[in-house]
Amino acid sequence: MSPMPKTLGELRRSQWTEEKFAARTVRSELRENLIRKMEEGAPLFPGVHGYDDTVVPQIVNAILSRHHFILLGLRGQAKSRILRGLMTFLDPQVPVIEACEIHDNPYHPLCRACRERVASHGDSTPIAWLSRDHRYVEKLATPDVTIADMIGDVDPIKAARGGHHLSDELTIHYGLLPRANRGIFAINELPDLAGKIQVGLFNIMQEGDVQIKGYPVRLALDVLLVFTANPEDYTARGKIITPLKDRIGSEIRTHYPSSIQEGMSITAQESWTERDSKRRVHVPGYIREIVEEVAFQAREDKRVDRRSGVSQRLPISTLENVLSSAEQRAIRSRDSTVVARVSDVYAAIPSMTGKFELEYEGEMKGADSIARELIRAAVGKTFSRYFADVNFQPVVQWFELGGELKVPAHASSSDLLAQLKKIQGLIEHLETLGIRQKDDAAVQSSAAEFILEGLWAHKRINRSEERGYFAEARKQPEPREPREPSGRPPRRQFN
Numbered sequence: 001m002s003p004m005p006k007t008l009g010e011l012r013r014s015q016w017t018e019e020k021f022a023a024r025t026v027r028s029e030l031r032e033n034l035i036r037k038m039e040e041g042a043p044l045f046p047g048v049h050g051y052d053d054t055v056v057p058q059i060v061n062a063i064l065s066r067h068h069f070i071l072l073g074l075r076g077q078a079k080s081r082i083l084r085g086l087m088t089f090l091d092p093q094v095p096v097i098e099a100c101e102i103h104d105n106p107y108h109p110l111c112r113a114c115r116e117r118v119a120s121h122g123d124s125t126p127i128a129w130l131s132r133d134h135r136y137v138e139k140l141a142t143p144d145v146t147i148a149d150m151i152g153d154v155d156p157i158k159a160a161r162g163g164h165h166l167s168d169e170l171t172i173h174y175g176l177l178p179r180a181n182r183g184i185f186a187i188n189e190l191p192d193l194a195g196k197i198q199v200g201l202f203n204i205m206q207e208g209d210v211q212i213k214g215y216p217v218r219l220a221l222d223v224l225l226v227f228t229a230n231p232e233d234y235t236a237r238g239k240i241i242t243p244l245k246d247r248i249g250s251e252i253r254t255h256y257p258s259s260i261q262e263g264m265s266i267t268a269q270e271s272w273t274e275r276d277s278k279r280r281v282h283v284p285g286y287i288r289e290i291v292e293e294v295a296f297q298a299r300e301d302k303r304v305d306r307r308s309g310v311s312q313r314l315p316i317s318t319l320e321n322v323l324s325s326a327e328q329r330a331i332r333s334r335d336s337t338v339v340a341r342v343s344d345v346y347a348a349i350p351s352m353t354g355k356f357e358l359e360y361e362g363e364m365k366g367a368d369s370i371a372r373e374l375i376r377a378a379v380g381k382t383f384s385r386y387f388a389d390v391n392f393q394p395v396v397q398w399f400e401l402g403g404e405l406k407v408p409a410h411a412s413s414s415d416l417l418a419q420l421k422k423i424q425g426l427i428e429h430l431e432t433l434g435i436r437q438k439d440d441a442a443v444q445s446s447a448a449e450f451i452l453e454g455l456w457a458h459k460r461i462n463r464s465e466e467r468g469y470f471a472e473a474r475k476q477p478e479p480r481e482p483r484e485p486s487g488r489p490p491r492r493q494f495n
């Protein structure tokens with residue numbers, strides 16, 4: 001590779017010819033590089049799962065159309081990740097006029113300072129190189145963002161010093177958007193932006209003209225504008241000025257994972273589970289499913305505010321906390337191997353309650369109780385997936401005949417397993433989960449606890465803080481549940 005050109009003259013004689021690059025906009029650059037990637041069969045958004053047939057094709061269309069676009073979705077739907085991923089469709093480096101605040105294209109400088117430099121220095125005008133990660137600017141919209149922040153301000157001191165008129169471009173102190181020139185500018189939560197800033201954005205997109213403190217300023221910026229918004233905020237009347245909406249080429253809706261498996265792969269990718277510990281901590285598949293199912297349950301629950309959604313960060317941080325709870329038990333009980341249990345999911349409630357907003361009815365119950373109910377429902381659903389055809393009547397009967405089991409919070413796996421083995425007909429069902437009698441006590445006791453929790457979730461047995469697991473109060477037998485045709489066996493005494 002020959003060294004990168006350092007002057008405008010060298011640039012002209014290099015592969016970055018004036019013919020090829022003078023008029024090449026950011027949006028054409030993205031388009032070209034996207035097409036090349038697709039022709040090579042390269043992955044377009046590595047690390048983004050579940051969008052291959054829905055969101056990604058729409059983004060591809062938007063880029064091919066050279067559109068500014070907006071992602072509409074609830075929180076935790078990988079919107080920011082996608083927008084940052086757009087960076088990979090930029091050239092590795094682009095030439096700019098050295099020291100220009102707005103990264104002027106050497107062949108086509110916008111700012112007056114650069115135009116004057118090129119006029120006086122010609123081919124010896126110095127060139128600098130800008131890498132991809134310096135070409136992406138992100139801003140969270142809030143109502144207090146000003147025109148000065150976003151677009152710029154006239155600086156009277158600069159004007160006085162240079163002897164310029166106030167509306168002279170040389171007196172402008174550039175805001176974020178001009179500084180994103182020749183790159184991608186992402187604005188998160190667009191509806192939170194004040195109306196007059198939206199007007200400013202629109203003017204830039206439309207004409208390249210904008211007014212700063214009443215002075216007309218010409219800024220024909222070369223930038224891809226991308227936005228995110230909550231769909232309801234975006235469609236609410238009066239939140240977005242119509243001409244701006246009109247200039248956004250595509251509205252693309254994101255979504256939560258459509259299946260538990262998809263959710264689990266996102267959670268597995270994003271959570272910190274490979275820990276630098278001398279203890280071996282294992283999280284069984286059914287626990288991962290329960291954690292994911294909690295998020296699915298929460299997204300469906302009427303008591304949880306659907307407008308704000310339930311972020312994928314809920315299962316991610318819950319899984320991390322489940323692991324930590326198991327790790328804590330290992331340290332306290334001096335076990336070298338530890339396997340996460342359903343009780344660890346309950347212990348992870350502090351990483352759930354901040355991740356959903358409650359409706360009035362939910363508020364009355366409190367986030368903690370709602371979280372408990374969500375876990376219980378998630379356990380029930382996961383249990384049904386594994387044990388649909390299994391008859392647990394003998395286990396239920398053991399409790400009905402007076403059996404009780406209390407699991408101390410930090411019981412070691414072998415102590416717990418010894419207790420669980422006393423429950424008739426329980427351990428043999430671990431085979432359904434692929435677990436054998438010779439497997440580690442931690443593996444067996446976690447699985448057995450899952451079964452008891454599943455039975456409790458389906459109201460076949462009872463559980464309380466004080467007593468642990470015990471029989472469900474006798475009611476009319478529920479017709480859905482298979483009963484032994486021979487009726488109840490003779491009563492036996494257990495201790």
Ligand SMILES: [Zn+2]
Pocket residue numbers: 097100101102103104109110111112113114115
């Ligand atoms: Zn410049």
